[in-house]
Amino acid sequence: xxxxxxxxxxxxxxxxxxxxxxxxxxxxxxxxxxxxxxxxxxxxxxxxxxxxxxxxxxxxxxxxxxxxxxxxxxxxxxxxxxxxxxxxxxxxxxxxxxxxxxxxxxxxxxxxxxxxxxxxxxxxxxxxxxxxxxxxxxxxxxxxxxxxxxxxxxxxxxxxxxxxxxxxxxxxxxxxxxxxxxxxxxxxxxxxxxxxxxxxxxxxxxxxxxxxxxxxxxxxxxxxxxxxxxxxxxxxxxxxxxxxxxxxxxxxxxxxxxxxxxxxxxxxxxxxxxxxxxxxxxxxxxxxxxxxxxxxxxxxxxxxxxxxxxxxxxxxxxxxxxxxxxxxxxxxxxxxxxxxxxxxx
Amino acid sequence: xxxxxxxxxxxxxxxxxxxxxxxxxxxxxxxxxxxxxxxxxxxxxxxxxxxxxxxxxxxxxxxxxxxxxxxxxxxxxxxxxxxxxxxxxxxxxxxxxxxxxxxxxxxxxxxxxxxxxxxxxxxxxxxxxxxxxxxxxxxxxxxxxxxxxxxxxxxxxxxxxxxxxxxxxxxxxxxxxxxxxxxxxxxxxxxxxxxxxxxxxxxxxxxxxxxxxxxxxxxxxxxxxxxxxxxxxxxxxxxxxxxxxxxxxxxxxxxxxxxxxxxxxxxxxxxxxxxxxxxxxxxx
Numbered sequence: 001x002x003x004x005x006x007x008x009x010x011x012x013x014x015x016x017x018x019x020x021x022x023x024x025x026x027x028x029x030x031x032x033x034x035x036x037x038x039x040x041x042x043x044x045x046x047x048x049x050x051x052x053x054x055x056x057x058x059x060x061x062x063x064x065x066x067x068x069x070x071x072x073x074x075x076x077x078x079x080x081x082x083x084x085x086x087x088x089x090x091x092x093x094x095x096x097x098x099x100x101x102x103x104x105x106x107x108x109x110x111x112x113x114x115x116x117x118x119x120x121x122x123x124x125x126x127x128x129x130x131x132x133x134x135x136x137x138x139x140x141x142x143x144x145x146x147x148x149x150x151x152x153x154x155x156x157x158x159x160x161x162x163x164x165x166x167x168x169x170x171x172x173x174x175x176x177x178x179x180x181x182x183x184x185x186x187x188x189x190x191x192x193x194x195x196x197x198x199x200x201x202x203x204x205x206x207x208x209x210x211x212x213x214x215x216x217x218x219x220x221x222x223x224x225x226x227x228x229x230x231x232x233x234x235x236x237x238x239x240x241x242x243x244x245x246x247x248x249x250x251x252x253x254x255x256x257x258x259x260x261x262x263x264x265x266x267x268x269x270x271x272x273x274x275x276x277x278x279x280x281x282x283x284x285x286x287x288x289x290x291x292x293x294x295x296x297x298x299x300x301x302x303x304x305x306x307x308x309x310x311x312x313x314x315x316x317x318x319x320x321x322x323x324x325x326x327x328x329x330x331x332x333x334x335x336x337x338x339x340x341x342x343x344x345x
Numbered sequence: 346x347x348x349x350x351x352x353x354x355x356x357x358x359x360x361x362x363x364x365x366x367x368x369x370x371x372x373x374x375x376x377x378x379x380x381x382x383x384x385x386x387x388x389x390x391x392x393x394x395x396x397x398x399x400x401x402x403x404x405x406x407x408x409x410x411x412x413x414x415x416x417x418x419x420x421x422x423x424x425x426x427x428x429x430x431x432x433x434x435x436x437x438x439x440x441x442x443x444x445x446x447x448x449x450x451x452x453x454x455x456x457x458x459x460x461x462x463x464x465x466x467x468x469x470x471x472x473x474x475x476x477x478x479x480x481x482x483x484x485x486x487x488x489x490x491x492x493x494x495x496x497x498x499x500x501x502x503x504x505x506x507x508x509x510x511x512x513x514x515x516x517x518x519x520x521x522x523x524x525x526x527x528x529x530x531x532x533x534x535x536x537x538x539x540x541x542x543x544x545x546x547x548x549x550x551x552x553x554x555x556x557x558x559x560x561x562x563x564x565x566x567x568x569x570x571x572x573x574x575x576x577x578x579x580x581x582x583x584x585x586x587x588x589x590x591x592x593x594x595x596x597x598x599x600x601x602x603x604x605x606x607x608x609x610x611x612x613x614x615x616x617x618x619x620x621x622x623x624x625x626x627x628x629x
Contacts, residue, residue, distance in 0.1 A: 082483065082518075085513070087510040089511075090507065093479065093480060094479045094480030094514065095480060096476075097482070099480075100477070100484070101480070101484025101485060102484070102488070105480075120470055120473075124467060124473060125467075125473050129458060129459070129466075
């Protein structure tokens with residue numbers, strides 16, 4: 001339960017006057033990214049493009065085609081699209097069956113439903129068999145204000161424990177478009193988080209030659225005082241925070257780590273091993289069992305022991321509300337990321 | 346007529362004898378371990394004999410032949426029974442019988458696709474087979490491959506909600522190449538399945554889900570064969586299910602008479618006794 005809400009359950013609330021209301025609400029599903037251009041439905045377009053070159057690709061969804069951008073693929077090649085209805089267990093089992101028959105299924109739903117409801121089926125029918133099923137899930141971590149039913153704050157922890165799974169948390173439209181052909185080429189199962197709708201273009205703004213590489217962490221910017229190892233859209237927040245901190249004379253390097261598993265330990269160790277920098281991990285996920293603990297384990301196991309801090313969600317069921325408010329509340333906003341880093345120096 | 350039934354028609358080995366051979370091999374494997382799901386194996390032997398020596402198309406020398414009918418063992422613990430029929434069919438070598446459940450065996454206690462030729466999926470997490478079968482049936486249709494997908498499951502699995510997701514899905518996608526086989530022995534881990542989470546009226550349930558339904562005595566070989574033929578030939582735009590009412594431990598009366606549960610206890614000296622009883626009823 002969400003403790004704060006429970007404590008105030010019977011407390012009447014005032015209606016915020018129209019002119020004071022935030023411009024957004026729990027209903028806004030696209031990620032706010034001020035100052036960045038956006039690309040519409042990069043996953044759907046990239047998958048349709050990949051499918052034109054590879055007959056094995058099929059798309060399946062559990063009543064969330066429109067909300068995972070798979071409708072773009074479905075419109076492009078309707079005969080290769082399978083609407084499985086609101087039935088996540090058969091969604092992933094049937095995807096496993098199609099993979100057994102030589103197809104390359106992309107199965108989409110929300111991250112909570114894949115990680116929580118369909119887990120045993122993903123574990124046994126797909127991961128244990130090492131089948132090339134690509135599970136692509138919208139609403140990762142805290143990207144909706146609906147509350148815990150839709151907030152997949154522990155999906156990375158759940159799938160990190162599953163052998164054979166490759167796990168990806170893309171940052172932006174460039175990552176998403178870039179990863180699709182690499183998922184096709186990868187022979188095993190993949191769990192990927194997804195940003196849908198109007199998705200910001202972030203990484204090439206900061207590093208014009210950036211290209212997604214499966215299994216690789218890439219340094220997006222240099223900095224002498226702090227190394228942020230980040231994944232998913234938290235790389236965007238880290239980059240924006242780094243720009244803000246630069247004005248205060250604080251140099252922040254950002255190492256973007258979209259592949260959570262297998263972790264690019266060589267690059268992380270090399271960057272974290274450079275002396276003197278505070279190492280901070282940043283993820284849109286509970287601090288339990290996500291990128292932060294994976295990086296910490298890697299550093300300690302290899303005798304690399306910089307000052308180390310983690311930015312991530314608390315071990316709690318989160319509040320409902322408007323996303324910008326929640327990101328501020330839980331430390332994922334640009335201002336809060338910068339504030340936390342400043343406080344640790 | 347399938348490739349296999351043509352071979353069977355030329356063979357002088359009767360289906361009754363095939364079923365008897367399957368039971369005997371299962372007992373021998375049980376004896377190796379001193380335990381096993383022998384009650385289920387003896388109960389399903391007739392269905393397996395009809396499957397592999399009447400209904401299915403396959404090539405023993407090429408178990409992954411693209412044209413084969415897919416036979417999924419959703420109930421992983423029935424592996425002892427499937428190994429017996431795979432040996433009988435020449436897909437597994439009989440010489441490996443005594444490796445059952447041992448280190449480095451190709452025949453682990455619970456069936457896994459990665460260990461055993463002829464084992465299509467990894468079952469055992471009950472309620473998964475039918476959903477995988479739906480995907481394989483969809484895949485075969487995409488490939489215009491006329492093979493059937495059979496999913497062998499148990500009455501206990503009917504308690505899993507995923508079974509009914511898959512049942513609805515199979516009908517929705519009009520999968521007339523999908524045949525589900527339900528072994529209804531009315532036993533699961535804690536007792537009678539009808540007393541745990543009753544699935545009756547079972548035939549009506551499948552029919553309401555849009556399936557072609559038959560329910561027969563799964564230990565009456567003639568009825569079993571007829572049901573397979575009817576399932577394949579049915580003029581029905583959708584999947585087919587055959588519910589087989591079976592008797593646990595069929596063929597070994599002193600075990601049949603025992604208070605039977607999911608895991609039949611057989612004492613060390615009873616394996617040879619069971620084999621002797623079976624031998625008395627050896628068919629031609």
